[in-house]
Amino acid sequence: MSADPGPLERLVDQAVFLSAEYQAHFATLVGERDWDVDFQRPVLRFAAGDGSPALELRPHFLGSYAQQPSRSWHWGWDNINGFPPAAVELAGQLKTLAAGAGLPEANQDEIEVPRDSELPFRLTLAAKALTGVYAHYAAPAGGGTQAWLLVEAPELALSEPSIMRIVPLVAQSLQATEISDHRAALESYIRLRGLASRPLPGSEGGLRLIAADGGADVEFDELNRITSFTKVELDPEDRALLAEAAPVALQPLHVTVSPAAAAPVEPERGPSSASQSHEPAGTAPSTPPASHDGRAESTGAPAETRPEASPGTAARPSTADRQGEQFPEQTADQSVPAHSAGERPESSPAEDQPAEGSGESARDEPKQEKRGLFSRLFGR
Known part of the structure; x- marks a missing residue:
């Protein structure tokens, strides 16, 4: 233990237990349901199932983590994918908050992530401490990339502490x-x-x-x-x-979205049993999302998820080589096809965390199909 923890360590300490409680509650809500995401509205939707109605959450794109060709975290405020303001405005406000907290990881848009590092997960915890939004979802985006979303919904409110x-x-x-x-x-x-x-x-x-x-x-x-x-x-x-005693009121940032950004778009496509994939990463229709499992594990105390981010910027020479890892430009409806909970993300052999790959890759590796939603919510 460090006698003088740095800004990131202090923020992680502040958020870690409350975050874990939110993630455990989140897992019980969504189970093995299919889901899809529409960044234009923006909505992350889990289909109805097991007698429960559909669940819609407000997603905020936090960042992305890519494991190929190199491991890197890319902050959502550097909007290289052209996501609408509604999806990334919280990330922009987070940049200011992180700088004010002296967080050195906020000084650059892209950060190299060492092998076996928990940096993406820890950055997500820091973001929770700064924004007051304590639930997240790690969405497979294909090509070994995950999009990390902070999410809000009345249904995520916690019951009395026990x-x-x-x-x-x-x-x-x-x-x-x-x-x-x-x-x-x-x-x-x-x-x-x-x-x-x-x-x-x-x-x-x-x-x-x-x-x-x-x-x-x-x-x-x-x-x-x-x-x-x-x-x-x-x-x-x-x-x-x-x-x-009385709880401290969480103070999530209130994002103001322009009327144009909030305008309704095409309705989301419903969950599809044919496209069994769990990745709300804003991928274009020409790049179908990877196919992954959405299984929630029932546990009182989750081991939380670790982020996975889109590496290169558009100006980099290696960008063309990263099309599999980086989110492609979106089409006008800014929506992602529906995904099913039937498969799990591909896992990196070097790290006990989801390393999301293509749908074919996930189907080819049945031994790894156990982690699914639990790995997306908790990273373990």
């Missing part, structure tokens, strides 16, 4: 990515969720986490790493503290 969910959520989040200061991360989650806490009697630096359905005693070592997390019954003092 110790029964928090304990496994924290435990599994610690496995998802490096957290520089466990104490700071937990205190951020307590504040954002309106929980209460108090010093743990008989402990040097321990605390009791207090929720309506119980408490948890948390111990830390000298480096602020969590060493134990034990569920306990609440006493009267705990309940009095909880009555005074």
